[in-house]
Amino acid sequence: KNQVEQSPQSLIILEGKNCTLQCNYTVSPFSNLRWYKQDTGRGPVSLTIMTFSENTKSNGRYTATLDADTKQSSLHITASQLSDSASYICVVSANTGGFKTIFGAGTRLFVKA
Amino acid sequence: NAGVTQTPKFQVLKTGQSMTLQCAQDMNHNSMYWYRQDPGMGLRLIYYSASEGTTDKGEVPNGYNVSRLNKREFSLRLESAAPSQTSVYFCASSVGGGTEAFFGQGTRLTVV
Numbered sequence: 001k002n003q004v005e006q007s008p009q010s011l012i013i014l015e016g017k018n019c020t021l022q023c024n025y026t027v028s029p030f031s032n033l034r035w036y037k038q039d040t041g042r043g044p045v046s047l048t049i050m051t052f053s054e055n056t057k058s059n060g061r062y063t064a065t066l067d068a069d070t071k072q073s074s075l076h077i078t079a080s081q082l083s084d085s086a087s088y089i090c091v092v093s094a095n096t097g098g099f100k101t102i103f104g105a106g107t108r109l110f111v112k113a
Numbered sequence: 114n115a116g117v118t119q120t121p122k123f124q125v126l127k128t129g130q131s132m133t134l135q136c137a138q139d140m141n142h143n144s145m146y147w148y149r150q151d152p153g154m155g156l157r158l159i160y161y162s163a164s165e166g167t168t169d170k171g172e173v174p175n176g177y178n179v180s181r182l183n184k185r186e187f188s189l190r191l192e193s194a195a196p197s198q199t200s201v202y203f204c205a206s207s208v209g210g211g212t213e214a215f216f217g218q219g220t221r222l223t224v225v
Contacts, residue, residue: 004155031211043117043203043216044156089155099210103148103155 002027004092004104012110017080021107023073023090031095035064035075038087038106047075047088077109085111115139119204119217126194126224134189134220136204144207145187146171146214147179149200156203162187163210194224 004025013019025033032051036044048057048064050073057064061078077084090104117138126132138145143164148156158171162181176198178190187206191198201221205214 034213041219043205043218045216046213049213093211095211101158101211101214103157105153105155 002092002094002100002102004090004102006088006090006104006107008107009105010108010110012112013080015080015082015111015113019077019080019109021075021077021088021090021109023075023092023104025071025073025090025092025102025104027071027092027094027100027102029094029096030068030071031093031099033064033066033073034091034093035062035073036089036091038089040086044089080109080111082111082113085109117204117206117215117217119202119220121220122218124220124222126191126222128195128224130194131190131192132194133191134202134204134222135186136188136217137186138204138206138215139185140206140215141184142206142208142215143184144209144212145181146205146207147177147187147189148203148205149173150203150219151200159189159202191222194222196224198222199224 007022034049035047038044050066063076087106089106093101120135146161147159160179162168165184204217207214
């Protein structure tokens with residue numbers, strides 16, 4: 001069964017600290033993996049997208065990694081800011097003739113001053 | 114520079130009432146999607162339109178219908194609303210399947 005599991009469910013960190021969010025998936029055949037940021041009351045916004053051959057992708061203070069062999073991805077946030085408080089969603093697409101996209105439930109990050 | 118626009122932003126319906134959620138994108142994208150988001154769950158696909166003139170069921174299509182009116186617009190209709198349809202609904206568009214999707218601001222629907 002195609003699944004995307006994220007951990008932790010929620011996380012509280014102090015402003016300025018780093019953190020890493022995890023994503024494990026069983027989606028196949030793998031096409032790409034995306035990380036989205038969703039602010040409260042808003043739609044998700046894309047942070048990174050990685051295909052099978054890419055193992056690292058950065059977007060400012062956000063760095064995503066992908067291990068296609070173990071089917072794991074992580075999102076590392078450096079020097080967190082209050083504005084990083086949001087949900088972070090891992091999304092994996094499979095190419096099954098058409099595309100099938102599975103969303104993780106997200107990690108809720110709270111950054112405190 | 115609007116991207117994906119959804120209307121309305123909020124709606125309260127009584128059980129059995131009907132309504133249509135509107136979505137329009139100005140990015141010339143081929144594919145459009147309707148998702149629902151419930152607490153503690155990932156976004157679930159209701160219906161999608163891979164290209165103008167086509168629509169297909171997603172993971173949770175029961176109780177909904179869609180219309181791809183033209184390349185820009187994709188509407189979602191609830192014929193007889195039920196409390197189980199209380200959710201936040203998101204419209205999204207992308208160049209094609211499996212590519213980066215751009216989301217609207219969401220419609221928060223409550224069915225009482």
